[in-house]
Amino acid sequence: MDTRTAPQGTATPTPRRTLIGMLGPAFVAAVAYVDPGNVAANITAGARYGYLLVWVLALANMMSVLIQYQSAKLGIVTGKSLPQLLGERMGDAGRFLFFAQAEVIAIATDLAELIGGAIALHLLLGLPLFIGGCIIGAVSTLLLRFQGGRTHRLFERIVIGLLLVITLGFVAGLLVDPPDPTAVAQGLVPRFTTTDSVLTATSMLGATVMPHAIYLHSTLVNDHYADGRVRPDTRTLLRGSKIDVLWALLLAGTVNLSLLVLAAHSLHGMAGTDSIEGAQQAIAAALGPAVGTIFSIGLLASSLSSTSVGTYAGAEIMRGLLHLTPPMWACRIVTLVPGLAVLWFAPNPTQALVVGQVILSIGIPFAIIPLLRYTHDRTLMGEYADGPVKHAVFIAVTGLIIALNAALIFLTL
Numbered sequence: 377m378d379t380r381t382a383p384q385g386t387a388t389p390t391p392r393r394t395l396i397g398m399l400g401p402a403f404v405a406a407v408a409y410v411d412p413g414n415v416a417a418n419i420t421a422g423a424r425y426g427y428l429l430v431w432v433l434a435l436a437n438m439m440s441v442l443i444q445y446q447s448a449k450l451g452i453v454t455g456k457s458l459p460q461l462l463g464e465r466m467g468d469a470g471r472f473l474f475f476a477q478a479e480v481i482a483i484a485t486d487l488a489e490l491i492g493g494a495i496a497l498h499l500l501l502g503l504p505l506f507i508g509g510c511i512i513g514a515v516s517t518l519l520l521r522f523q524g525g526r527t528h529r530l531f532e533r534i535v536i537g538l539l540l541v542i543t544l545g546f547v548a549g550l551l552v553d554p555p556d557p558t559a560v561a562q563g564l565v566p567r568f569t570t571t572d573s574v575l576t577a578t579s580m581l582g583a584t585v586m587p588h589a590i591y592l593h594s595t596l597v598n599d600h601y602a603d604g605r606v607r608p609d610t611r612t613l614l615r616g617s618k619i620d621v622l623w624a625l626l627l628a629g630t631v632n633l634s635l636l637v638l639a640a641h642s643l644h645g646m647a648g649t650d651s652i653e654g655a656q657q658a659i660a661a662a663l664g665p666a667v668g669t670i671f672s673i674g675l676l677a678s679s680l681s682s683t684s685v686g687t688y689a690g691a692e693i694m695r696g697l698l699h700l701t702p703p704m705w706a707c708r709i710v711t712l713v714p715g716l717a718v719l720w721f722a723p724n725p726t727q728a729l730v731v732g733q734v735i736l737s738i739g740i741p742f743a744i745i746p747l748l749r750y751t752h753d754r755t756l757m758g759e760y761a762d763g764p765v766k767h768a769v770f771i772a773v774t775g776l777i778i779a780l781n782a783a784l785i786f787l788t789l
Contacts, residue, residue, distance in 0.1 A: 545674015
């Protein structure tokens with residue numbers, strides 16, 4: 377792990393400048409939490425059940441803060457990504473099988489992001505979904521040219537800029553027609569009404585806690601210094617990462633909650649809101665065409681940023697598990713082609729998007745269980761290994777997620 381100090385004769389950076397310099401990795405990872413799959417899952421939940429499942433988003437966001445910090449911590453302390461550590465500890469067959477399931481998750485992730493972007497271009501410009509998907513694929517591939525090396529910080533800034541556009545696009549409706557705070561607060565009481573509400577809640581979890589974000593964050597904290605800048609010491613990096621994760625996930629959580637509350641307040645009980653196109657049309661009818669257009673722009677920004685980050689994660693998974701470093705465009709094609717096929721053949725792409733979120737939730741344990749083990753391994757983490765209390769909390773979170781996944785499989789069958 378690189379622990380270089382500032383060269384003699386240079387000014388020592390102030391704590392504030394050091395903190396600002398450490399921010400960024402969590403915001404890139406947070407894009408995974410506001411992808412088009414979240415839009416579909418959260419709008420569906422709000423339109424069907426009102427404020428009933430607000431507590432699910434609150435719980436999922438708290439869990440994601442812990443999980444993303446643990447991933448960042450693993451990368452900072454070891455200097456390696458989670459896929460790298462898995463690849464070092466598995467045999468050939470194990471590495472290949474683990475990669476196979478991770479690649480299925482990557483394809484499901486890109487499916488949601490590609491469909492969301494194609495729908496956004498259809499809403500904004502009237503383009504056919506397949507043509508829109510091709511455009512999203514081409515533009516996101518261009519964005520990936522900035523990833524890594526001396527342009528990596530520029531890549532981070534582009535993604536963070538898109539994240540701000542996403543926030544404006546999805547929060548605008550609440551600014552036009554604010555909801556009742558009391559009704560929102562009542563949604564924080566944990567409860568279900570039907571088995572379908574359980575299935576929807578689990579789909580929301582799959583859209584919130586994202587496997588590829590867990591794999592990627594442990595890479596991002598090290599790639600953040602790929603441009604040759606001086607890397608702070610481990611303890612300073614861990615403190616900065618806590619702030620980075622809290623701010624980034626607070627922003628992502630606000631976006632997700634805004635989507636659900638917007639649907640609960642303005643779309644509850646309206647027909648056709650189970651699809652993104654229907655939701656956008658309902659938003660435009662209820663709040664005005666300007667808000668509907670802003671929503672579509674936010675959806676487009678969500679697709680472009682999240683599909684780029686998803687491909688980035690897929691490349692790191694391949695590098696860590698298969699010890700291969702293919703060009704980024706090749707990784708992009710692997711996940712892009714299945715999504716384009718769905719856009720060409722599927723009669724209801726939005727439904728395929730929701731199914732993709734269910735697949736993602738099934739893949740979460742494969743990422744979170746190794747993270748749980750490694751962050752508690754003192755031979756790997758040394759003095760930074762999780763203590764008994766934190767490890768117990770992490771076990772409880774992992775157990776809850778696995779239980780929800782089991783319920784999802786049972787209810788789906």
